[in-house]
Amino acid sequence: MAPKKNFPLRLDPKLHQALEQWAEDEFRSVNSHIEYLLREALLRSGRLSKAKLQQTDDSPEQ
Numbered sequence: 658m659a660p661k662k663n664f665p666l667r668l669d670p671k672l673h674q675a676l677e678q679w680a681e682d683e684f685r686s687v688n689s690h691i692e693y694l695l696r697e698a699l700l701r702s703g704r705l706s707k708a709k710l711q712q713t714d715d716s717p718e719q
Contacts, residue, residue: 666691 668676673687680690699705 676690677687680687683690683693685693696705696710700707700710
């Protein structure tokens with residue numbers, strides 16, 4: 658799997674609080690929940706195909 662891209666993200670505190678609670682409800686970190694939500698939105702909008710997503714998620718078996 659390719660290394661993940663790091664970048665700063667500024668959020669309204671109330672938005673972050675809501676995301677934090679939602680992530681906790683889903684047993685995820687806030688970071689992984691934001692990544693999940695963005696991935697789902699990209700798939701629904703047709704801007705990311707499942708085939709392309711699988712290519713980036715595949716890691717060699719050890």
